[in-house]
Amino acid sequence: MELTSGSRVAVIGGGPSGALSAYFLLDLARQTGIALEVDLFEPRNFNLTGPPGCNMCGGVISESLMQKMAAEGITLPRELLLDTIDSYVLHTDSGAASIRPLHDEMRIASIFRGAGPLGAESQSPLPWSSFDRHLLEMAKGLGARHHARRVRRLDRDGEGRPRVYVQPLKEEAAESGETERLFGVYDLLIGCVGLNGAGVRLFEALDFGYRPPKSDRAWVAELYMGAEEVRRRLGHAMHIFLLDVPGMKFAALTPKGHYVTFILLGDDVNEEVAKRVCHSPQVRELFPEGWEMPVRPCHCQPRINIGPPVNPFADRVVLVGDCASSRLYKDGIGAAYRMAKVCALTALTRGISAEAFREGYWPACQEMDRDNRLGHLLFSMDGLMRHVTLFRRAMLMVVREEQSRPHDPRRLSSALWDTFTGSAAYRHIFRRALHPVVMWRLIAAMIRLLFSFLRKR
């Protein structure tokens, strides 16, 4: 069971994992002399502002993804970039610390997944472009055919080849009265349906026992502040908040030109929790005086992948991206990039049977899932930081000391940098955070703080 010239591939979903799956599949097929036909189904119009044109996420491209893409020859045009990030500022109830990398170049960018926040359409033509549309255009540039059609049902023909049924166009429905229409029979079906739509149900209904990963919800809002205010108050820094606010795990403010993206993660986060965070002195300090959260900001509550999937592949079918294995909390786009590539490589070099995906694709999923378990452990330590003042202050003290020494290896700073930027695997971050020098500095800082506290008493 393998792909040969003339094989047909259907990709359901045109977000980063879908567009990149099509792109890498066509690119690798071209290199190996195989002519594939790739149909990509994505009904969303990335030229629309607000949630209808957006695949809903914080919209930050990590340092490692940016470098990987650059080495691959994929560079992002400037019109995609809303801002570049040169540092992170960690805000806690005990003060703040700025974390800067050791290099002096811009490697992290903020982007809009769609055409931007609701209301931005008034500035026509928009001064930026959609990131997702750019990736889709890259796939189309290699020959992928984009169909702006909603997929209604999937099944298999008598030979086990996947069939894709789409929602008929209005005129087709009026003419025939049908509620779904067979679009095509394929050799391979790639599901890149994320977790936010009805797409996962299409694959759950197929015959191979797929179950989507466990998910949580984030709260994301695009807040208008004006470019000058954004630059003056946030600079080129992403601001991370680890505060003792019930319901929140962490929050972040990302500069995006005239806008600031507010991201909130936690257990059951909602607008109420968002308002509580926005009213905290640490967040208020960054907003203009008297600023209030708009009554209805452009916001969404996307589902985020927090666990492994069950059976994300079968003969001639494979799932990629958030609906399968993705990176916990950070760098979902980087995870989509990596898994799309592994999927394409597996399909072209090992074949498209369940066995081929088990040997070629599944180990990469398992590796990511194992790394995410360490990520869970790392993020569960945020409680230690949010609730134990002594630890929090010691950590800030060590970070400030590291940042003030130009030749320091900055182990704790770089571990925090990579945690917030999503630029390294959690296992590498863990190794750096648990380095004996970091441990010793933290203990020494705690002893110093205790002594100074006792002296004051």
Place this chain on the structure above:
Amino acid sequence: MLFDSEKPALGREFADGEVILHEGSVGDCLYVILEGRVEVVVDDGGPEPLRLAVLEKDGFFGEMSLFSDLPRVASVRALGRVRVMSVDKRGLLRWLGDDPTLSMRILLKMVERIRLLVSEVVRLRKALREQQGG
């Protein structure tokens, strides 16, 4: 728009003529050209450095020292304003291990360079023969 200072840009900018990497230095990263052009030059003892190549957007340089600890064999200078992004050796070697297609892409670029160098040697030898013959 190229070099619109109002718009955010990735990487680091170099001014015209600025040396991005020096011949003889030990490298720990590869550079990718995001915008503009660079020239690869080597000091052959002549009055002007010998230009080996001109590289453009999406081209990369500095890859040879990633795979050996030997000093860089040529310098690279900006031709006009240039933006480049560096890719750290440690990260790149890790990704090369994980991703055979990335290794293949870098290998193909290096093969392309060897091919250009071979044709350049042939051209020079032909020119020399003609000069001696004439």
